[in-house]
Amino acid sequence: MSLALRLENLSKSFAVGKRLFGAPKGHVHAVHPVTLDVPEGETLGIVGESGCGKSTLARMLVGLLAPSGGHIEIEGQPLDNADPAQFGKRIQYVFQDPISSLNPRKTIRQIMEAPLKRLHGMARAARDKRISEIFAQVNLREEFLERYPHEFSGGQAQRIGIARALAAEARILILDEPVSALDVSVQAQVLNLLADLKARLGLTYLFISHDLAVVEAVSDRVAVLYFGSVVEVGRAEDVFSAPRHPYTKLLADSAPVVGRALSPPESRETELPDPLNPPKGCAFRARCPNAGPRCAEEVPQLEGETGQVACFHPLR
């Protein structure tokens, strides 16, 4: 099985308190070195809470942010230059907010034509034909093409966003919270559409979400992010039902489930560590019930065969 996407020690830090001359005051490490492989045709789910670096990671993968370190390999070829047009044909992005990802002053046709014209240099007739094809694939009516983005509901706008990503003919899609702005009944429609497209076109997905149940329902494998690091990777059916990292367990226990009694899974302060002044050792240790002396000294690395976990005291 060939790899669609390979990240090697990919990291990103932002300078804080920039000065006109001299070094900045400090660096925030939004993403600590991450190494991940995504085989072709897989859906890798990425879960984490706000501020864990999942959107930063996604934006690096499509070239919207230049990484501070590490490599990205797409379909076996390294990509280090940050030219989005180079990325565009091989990897595409579906945005969280469907309405604000469409230019309010352009018609849907103008929006759809941009990738066909710029990335593939298609002529007018070929473009029209291709747009019809794509619109049929995502169940949109062609009369929508002459309208403006504000005339659409969230679900329709997200379909348009997906259609635009398909137009680039990339085989890898980064889906950054694609359904979190949608109502539940529409959310299911969009998730099913994504599943159909994947099966029909042989796509590879990186599905980012904060909703554990959604991630579990669509992913083959799941990576759990905490404070910029991957703390656990495993098969979707195992990660939440039998978590190995204490943070994964905390997440799974916090999700509201019908039929489970209400009890706070943790009573302690739940704030993330200060990113400007990160703690030594494991970032989760202040909230961790199993933390030992070693956790305060060393940063645990991802280890394991089928499922990997970055913890000195895994739960199983």
Place this chain on the structure above:
Amino acid sequence: MSTLALLARNRLALAGLIVMGLVVLLALVTPLLPLPDPDVTDTGNRFLPPFSEGALLGTDHLGRDQLSRLLWGTRLSLAVGFAAATIAAVLGAAVGIIAGYYGGRVDNLIMRGVDMLMAFPYILLALAIVAALGPGLLNALIAVAAVNIPFFARNIRGITVGIANREFIDAARLAGMNDARIILSEVLPNVIPVIVIAMSTTVGWMILETAGLSFLGLGSQPPQADLGSMLGEARAALITSPHTSVVPGAMILIIVMAINLLGDGVRDALDPRLRSGALTRPMAATLVRREDPAPEPQGDDVLSLCDLQTQFHVKHRVYRAVGGVSLGVKPGECLGIIGESGSGKSVTALSVMGLVASPPGVITGGAVHYKGEDLVGAPYGRLRDLRGREVAYIFQDPLATLHPLYKVGDQLVEAIRVHHALSDSEARARALGLLRDVRIPNAESRLDSFPHELSGGMRQRVGIAMALANDPEVIIADEPTTALDVTVQAQILSLLDTLRREKGLAIVFITHDFGVVAQLCDRVAVMYAGRIVEEGPTRALLEAPAHPYTRRLIACVPELGEGKRRLHAIPGLPPAVNDLPSGCAFAPRCDKAQPACRQGEIALDAYGPRRLRCLYPETELEGTA
């Protein structure tokens, strides 16, 4: 509403437009009019008064015809003013867009340069430019344009920074567009309204500045007339022949007034915040226009809604956001209202205390009884007395509901002192107690924090503390955990649950999440298109949903622990509430719908503890219909 219609609605702007249109028309047709040459001197007929023969507005100190000079001068002044405004707008916008789009070092360099330009007094800079280039109308134009570039650059840069970070710019980049193309096709169309607004409010000012330079003899050179130089030359005869200065002076006044009135109108018509009505202040309480008499209170509920109807009247359209909702909640009980966006759940909640913005909101029927007292139509003073003290709200986004410039302690103190005559220190002690009640660690030091210094979960705790500030009987929580992370959500939910058991609060909890409802609520009502379709004890309803909508809504929510699978989506979209189908609103999306479902009103019938609005329920409910 179209821009022109909005403009025409503003009477002053319309007057400005008409006057300005006349002036521009006159200036355009000046060469065609039978006027004497404006530059021919006739010293024998100096200072002729107005309405003299052959000189309608008299003559100046060299005997030149005033009317002719006025019209030619107006023509010149307008041309120079518009040219200067256009040059300043184009250059300033270009500078601003480049600085705002690229950001970082480019932005820093450009904007510091602009700051340097702004460090000089306005007129001094213009004088210095003209002094360096030499006097002359063209140089005055350059000077006026140059001193106005910073105004445009700063304005446009601010807007561009906001646009450059929007997602559609990222999308355009991924579609293969380069920077130049993104600026031209994505950024520019979105800043043009701002450029037009800025131009319309500065053209008048630029005409005035050019006139000022000409007045000082630095602009148009004799014998060429513009309004400023006419005024300058007439200065010597101000006392003996005032008409020579009054004529150009009045014209400057008319032009600048008209342009400024028009410019304000254009700004009001184009500004998106004004268009959306965000700056029209809503009334203090929702408008009530009940046609039928208010229903009588029934039962022992602390808060009960009876056939409540709230509508939005936007022009000729009527949106039935809440189409007859009846609900009740007892002390210590938690009632969940679940529904998708647009189902009317938030409007129902806001209607209770008359908090729906009016215009466009109107309560058109039904009643809200709080301990037997009808709140719909209660005088504003009474509503205000009850708001926060008896019925309090918790909203979704605590960052938007807390004032960013006040410390959270001061905001809590204010909330307490609205209803209780307490000294500042007493109120502060009580605020501290409230923060402890909602389990905020280090409550003393948190009193002096600003909202932005707290995390989302802590801010929502402050929001809950504020709702609890006056020991209300009922709390209405509108999606209070939707913006929070799951681990934080779990804590907030358990806090609400503890508080309600400790204090015997009645909670109305609005959400779209079945998991949350199942954990917190005793009873749940499902709303669709402004009406309740099903209501009952949470457990019974979730285990055996009777309405097809409830069943399918539950089915399409993925639940943790069920693995990878296909979801059962509901096809179609909820109906727009200004165009509801007759009969059951869900019928067009329902796989069990029969012709009978599409005809006539379907009642919300009671079956024991449950209520249902469906002709062909999923499960037969026991009890009498």
